Amino acid sequence: MNNYFINRRTFLHGATTTLALSALGVKASDVWKPAKIYQVALIGAGWYGKNDLFRLIQVADVEVVALCDVDKKMLTAAGELVSKRQKSGKIPKLYGDYRKMLAENKLDIVLIGTPDHWHALTAIDAMRAGAHVYVQKPISVDVIEGEAMVAAARKYNRVVQVGTQRKSTPHLIDAKKNIVDAGLLGKISHVEMCCYYHMRNNGNPPTEPVPDFLDYEMWTGPAPMRPYDGLPHIRWWRTFNEYGNGIMGDMCVHMLDTVRWMLKLGWPKRITSTGGIFVQKDGKSNIADTQTAVFEYDELNCVWQHRSWGTPANSEYPWAFILYGEKGTLYGSTMQYDFVPQGKGEKIHKDVVYEKEKYPEDVTEERIELNAAPATRLHMIDFIKAIENKSRPVADIEEGHISTASCILANISMKLNGRPLVYDPKKREVVGDKEATSLLRRPYRKGWVHPEVDKV
Numbered sequence: 104m105n106n107y108f109i110n111r112r113t114f115l116h117g118a119t120t121t122l123a124l125s126a127l128g129v130k131a132s133d134v135w136k137p138a139k140i141y142q143v144a145l146i147g148a149g150w151y152g153k154n155d156l157f158r159l160i161q162v163a164d165v166e167v168v169a170l171c172d173v174d175k176k177m178l179t180a181a182g183e184l185v186s187k188r189q190k191s192g193k194i195p196k197l198y199g200d201y202r203k204m205l206a207e208n209k210l211d212i213v214l215i216g217t218p219d220h221w222h223a224l225t226a227i228d229a230m231r232a233g234a235h236v237y238v239q240k241p242i243s244v245d246v247i248e249g250e251a252m253v254a255a256a257r258k259y260n261r262v263v264q265v266g267t268q269r270k271s272t273p274h275l276i277d278a279k280k281n282i283v284d285a286g287l288l289g290k291i292s293h294v295e296m297c298c299y300y301h302m303r304n305n306g307n308p309p310t311e312p313v314p315d316f317l318d319y320e321m322w323t324g325p326a327p328m329r330p331y332d333g334l335p336h337i338r339w340w341r342t343f344n345e346y347g348n349g350i351m352g353d354m355c356v357h358m359l360d361t362v363r364w365m366l367k368l369g370w371p372k373r374i375t376s377t378g379g380i381f382v383q384k385d386g387k388s389n390i391a392d393t394q395t396a397v398f399e400y401d402e403l404n405c406v407w408q409h410r411s412w413g414t415p416a417n418s419e420y421p422w423a424f425i426l427y428g429e430k431g432t433l434y435g436s437t438m439q440y441d442f443v444p445q446g447k448g449e450k451i452h453k454d455v456v457y458e459k460e461k462y463p464e465d466v467t468e469e470r471i472e473l474n475a476a477p478a479t480r481l482h483m484i485d486f487i488k489a490i491e492n493k494s495r496p497v498a499d500i501e502e503g504h505i506s507t508a509s510c511i512l513a514n515i516s517m518k519l520n521g522r523p524l525v526y527d528p529k530k531r532e533v534v535g536d537k538e539a540t541s542l543l544r545r546p547y548r549k550g551w552v553h554p555e556v557d558k559v
Contacts, residue, residue, distance in 0.1 A: 455474045
C-alpha cells in the first residue's frame with residue numbers, strides 16, 4: 104500500500120464487528136435467534152442468489168422449502184447444495200416457474216437473485232403472495248418498475264430489504280460513525296465515486312440452439328428476445344442494456360447508495376451524464392465502456408466515473424467513493440477505508456472484516472465474496488429483525504429505489520446527449536421533458552404486463 108496511507112493502522116476486527124452489531128441492535132455477546140423458523144424460497148438459483156441464501160442460513164433459523172430457476176441443471180445442483188447447508192438436510196422443492204412456486208407454498212420470505220429485468224415482477228408477485236422480500240440491486244430496470252415496487256411494499260405491508268449491503272459493512276459503519284458523523288471531515292462539498300474494473304464482457308459468440316435444460320423463453324420474460332448465443336447467466340447478460348443498466352446500474356448503485364446513507368441524502372436535485380462506447384468497440388456488448396455522471400445536491404456534487412479499460416485513478420481504490428471535506432478526505436471501498444486529515448493530524452485506516460474462523464464453510468464455498476460475507480450476514484439479521492419489529496430495514500425498498508432510479512436517470516441523460524434531468528417522484532415525471540419522461544418506462548415484450556403504481 105502507498106505510504107500515504109500507512110501512517111496509522113487502527114484496525115481491530117472485534118471492535119469493528121461489535122460496532123456493526125450494535126448499530127443493528129444486536130449485542131455481540133448474544134447469540135441472536137429469530138422468533139420463528141421462517142419458510143424461505145429463492146428465485147434465481149445462480150451465483151449471487153445462492154450466496155444470499157447461504158448467508159441467511161448462517162444467521163437465522165430458516166427452512167428453505169423451495170427453489171426456482173429456469174436452468175434445470177443449475178436448479179438441481181442448487182437443491183443438493185442447500186440440502187447440505189440447512190439443518191433439516193432436505194432438498195427444497197424445485198420449480199421452473201416462480202408463479203407456480205408462489206401459488207403452491209406459504210412463504211415467509213422470498214429471496215430474489217434473478218437478472219435485473221426480472222426483479223420487479225418477481226418481487227411484486229412475492230409481496231402479493233404474502234412474503235417479505237430480499238431483492239438484489241438494482242431493484243429495477245426502469246424507474247416506474249421501482250415506483251411500483253415501493254407501492255406494493257407499502258400496500259401489502261411487507262418488509263423489503265435491498266442487497267445494497269454496504270450499509271451493513273462493518274468497516275463502513277465505523278467510517279460513518281467515527282469519521283463522518285463525528286465531524287472529522289467538516290463540511291463535505293464534493294464526492295467522487297468510481298469503478299475501473301475490466302468487467303465488461305464483449306465477445307462475439309455465435310448463435311446456437313437453446314439447450315433442452317434451459318427455458319430461454321422464461322429466462323427472457325418481459326425483456327426483448329435476443330438470439331441465443333450461449334448461457335446468459337454468469338455475467339454475459341450484464342453486457343446488454345436489454346436486461347439491465349450497464350456498469351452504472353450494476354456498480355454505481357452501490358457507491359451512490361453508500362454515499363447517500365453516509366451523508367443522509369435523498370433524491371438528487373438534478374442528474375447529468377455523458378459517455379458511450381469509446382474504446383471497446385468490437386464485440387456484441389451495447390453498454391457504455393466509459394461514463395461520467397453528476398448527481399447534484401445543495402452545495403454538493405456527487406460525481407461518478409467508470410471505465411472498463413485502462414488503469415484506475417488510484418490502484419488502492421479501483422471501486423470506491425471519496426468524500427472531500429474542508430477538514431479532510433475519506434476514501435472508502437468494500438475492502439478498506441482511509442481518512443486523511445487536512446494539514447497536520449492523524450491518518451486513520453481500517454480494513455474489511457473477515458469471519459473465516461467463525462464461519463469456516465465460507466472458505467470452501469464456490470465463488471464466495473469473502474469480503475462481502477460478513478456484511479451480507481449483518482444485512483440478513485437486519486432484515487429479519489425488521490420483519491419481527493414491523494419496522495423498515497436499513498436498506499428499505501424506497502432507499503433502494505432512489506439509488507436505482509438515480510442511476511437509471513443518469514443513463515437516460517446519457518442517451519439524450521447529456522441533457523440535465525430533474526425527476527419529480529410525486530408526479531413520476533421528468534420536469535419539463537416529455538421525451539425523458541417517456542423513457543421512465545421500458546416497453547415489455549408481448550405477453551407480459553408492466554407493473555403500474557396504482558394496480559399493484
